[in-house]
Amino acid sequence: MKYLCLFFAVLMLLPAGAAVWRMYLGPNAADRIMAIQVLGTTVTAILVLLALTSERNSLLDVSLVLSLLAAVTAVAFVQRAWPDTETDLDAD
Amino acid sequence: MTPTDWFTAMLLGLGTIFFIAGAVGLIRFPDTYTRLHIATKTDNVGLGLIVFGLAVQSGSWSVAGKLVLIWLLVMLAGASVAYLVANGAISRGIPVWKR
Numbered sequence: 001m002k003y004l005c006l007f008f009a010v011l012m013l014l015p016a017g018a019a020v021w022r023m024y025l026g027p028n029a030a031d032r033i034m035a036i037q038v039l040g041t042t043v044t045a046i047l048v049l050l051a052l053t054s055e056r057n058s059l060l061d062v063s064l065v066l067s068l069l070a071a072v073t074a075v076a077f078v079q080r081a082w083p084d085t086e087t088d089l090d091a092d
Numbered sequence: 093m094t095p096t097d098w099f100t101a102m103l104l105g106l107g108t109i110f111f112i113a114g115a116v117g118l119i120r121f122p123d124t125y126t127r128l129h130i131a132t133k134t135d136n137v138g139l140g141l142i143v144f145g146l147a148v149q150s151g152s153w154s155v156a157g158k159l160v161l162i163w164l165l166v167m168l169a170g171a172s173v174a175y176l177v178a179n180g181a182i183s184r185g186i187p188v189w190k191r
Contacts (some may be wrong), residue, residue, distance in 0.1 A: 001093070001097050001100070001101075001149070004101055004104070004144075005104070007107050008104050008105075009121075011108055011112075012108065012111060014112060014115055015111045015112060015114060015118075017115075018115035018116070018118050018119050019115070019118060020131070021119060022118050022119060027124075028124065028181075028186055030128075030180065030181045031127060032125045032126055033177060034118075034124075034127060034128055034131050034173075034177060035131075035175075037131060037135070037169070037170065037173055038115075038131045038134055038135075040166075041131065041135045041139055041166055041170070042134075043110065044139065044143050044166060045107075045111065045138070045139055045143075047160065047172060048104070048142065048143065048146060048162065049104075049142070049146070050174070052146050052149060052150065054191060056111075057155060060137060060155065060158050060159070061158075063162055064158065064161065064162050064165070066167045066169050067162050067165040067169065068165055069164035070165075070166065070169045071165065071168055071169030071172060071173070074169065074172075074173040074176070074177070075173065075176060077171060078173070078175075078176040078177060078180050082180055082184075085143065089102060092144075
């Protein structure tokens with residue numbers, strides 16, 4: 001069971017690589033922040049799998065913090081750091 | 093392997109399939125909005141299946157609760173970010189893909 005979880009954790013590097021590739025390609029900032037979001041989810045999945053593999057429950061806390069910060073990061077980006085926000089911030 | 097292990101392996105495999113489908117979609121889909129759609133799919137279903145498979149495996153309620161909490165937080169992030177990014181992209185005039 002442990003080796004199976006380790007196998008899936010290694011397999012999860014494929015979506016992480018795809019997210020990095022999209023971050024490199026991404027035509028606009030929306031694609032890049034989305035790729036960061038997917039990367040965060042993938043790393044959360046890897047950490048959860050490794051927590052069961054290595055029986056270290058502290059990794060669960062790490063992924064908890066990571067998933068909490070993923071929301072804050074992207075919301076802060078959309079509200080504050082996206083270019084051309086002057087017309088958008090008081091639009092609705 | 094016990095039946096619980098088989099169940100966990102099945103759920104982990106399904107979740108990994110969703111993750112890999114999300115990766116393929118993230119590379120292949122033609123515009124920002126469709127990529128946003130597949131990214132949210134990965135967040136919700138892929139991580140949900142993996143978390144459910146591992147929560148079955150972990151013997152204690154506290155670990156299972158923490159896993160479900162991680163999944164709920166990621167779903168919250170994914171849903172709100174999908175809405176905010178799509179809204180911002182439309183208001184900035186990022187073009188929608190047409191065949």
